[in-house]
Amino acid sequence: MSILRFMTAGESHGPCLTAILEGLPAGLALNLEAINEDLARRQQGYGRGGRMKIETDRVDVISGVRFGETIGGPITLQVVNKDFSNWTDRMAAFGEPSGPKVTAARPGHADLTGVKKYDRRDVRDILERSSARETTMRVAVGAVCKEFLRALGISITSQVLNIGGVSVAENKAESRQPGRNNSSELNCLDPVAEQNMKKKIDEAKKAGDTLGGIFEVVVHGAPAGLGSHIQWDRRLDAKLAGAMMSIQAIKGVEIGAGFQCANLPGSRIHDEIFLDESGQVYRRTNRAGGLEGGMTNGEDVIVRAAMKPIPTLMTPLHSIDIESRQAVLACKERSDTCAVPAASVVGEAMTAFVFAEAVCDKFGSDAMTDVKAAVRQYRERIGRDW
Ligand SMILES: Cc1cc2nc3c(=O)[nH]c(=O)nc-3n(C[C@H](O)[C@H](O)[C@H](O)COP(=O)(O)O)c2cc1C
């Protein structure tokens, strides 16, 4: 059984979304506003659709917290869907359906395989749960995990590197500040690239098309030795890649130099190890992205994810109607043109969960005082021995 685990529930247009997070130590001070801030960051981003104008996501903490501190029990988090009141005809839990059915499956979504696998006649039975509205709860869970990590000196940030082929300049990408999130609308550190990205989003929107892109998540301050080389399912790189791939529409993940590793010789990939005058170990490069042998190595952890373009197009793609079995154009519900900045916040959240689990695994997870003491002692030992 996982030491730390969470589950989400709820449909995109249902009454609310819920998450239960279990396994964090008691005695962790939580800041409600920090959770709400991350929820607001996930809602931002040029290119998002009309739904984000309806919702103002704010979390209710239903269990596991008393007077601002965790007590060790499962933490239940809830966010209300304001839009539910407009969908009661199509989303009621009981009674007869009164709203129209969705029968034109969208390529690139769960629609077609979902209706077959679950033996449904209305694509809505599938799309409501496959929708990335669910990532609201991942961000709420991730924000709690971030508080836990922050108390131990570990911070997580992200930036958007590419939208629809428009990339940030390399020197701007590397100007990231550990532990600090930027305030750009697209979560991008290059103002020139950001303007071009916005133009690209405008063009796509005008053409009824959609865009994907790439974002990067950085973990700063993690001690060396989280994860393990001992067994395949204890490798932190594997857990991190799996967590990133679990985000809707993510199709590629790389750690450090990632796919560049295939093109360059070992002399230009591996990070050489040096000793300074005081005998401290250091590296001049971080192409491994902070992970060697499935463990953190003390450098910043750098993970990137590629997101495919949003599958709902306003100039719809060819598809079929599941009822009439005729060729039709895919359904086009209100939709985002580009959601890479939002996905970058979800990427932070999933990374926070993976690191929180690794910390609980290594240092225990009953009481915050014990976890803090164990981390302090371990940091001292590996600082001394290296
Ligand atoms: C933050 C975020 C927002 C998204 N918004 C939309 C959207 O508005 N319309 C849409 O069709 N897909 C959207 N997607 C993508 C779909 O949820 C995703 O492509 C779909 O669930 C199919 O899963 P797959 O792409 O992982 O195969 C969004 C994804 C994320 C991460």
Ligand SMILES: C=C(O[C@@H]1CC(C(=O)O)=C[C@@H](OP(=O)(O)O)[C@H]1O)C(=O)O
């Ligand atoms: C609701 C969110 O994203 C949604 C993700 C989504 C999808 O198919 O993934 C489809 C759209 O839903 P709607 O039809 O309600 O506009 C997005 O808005 C959100 O991010 O909170």
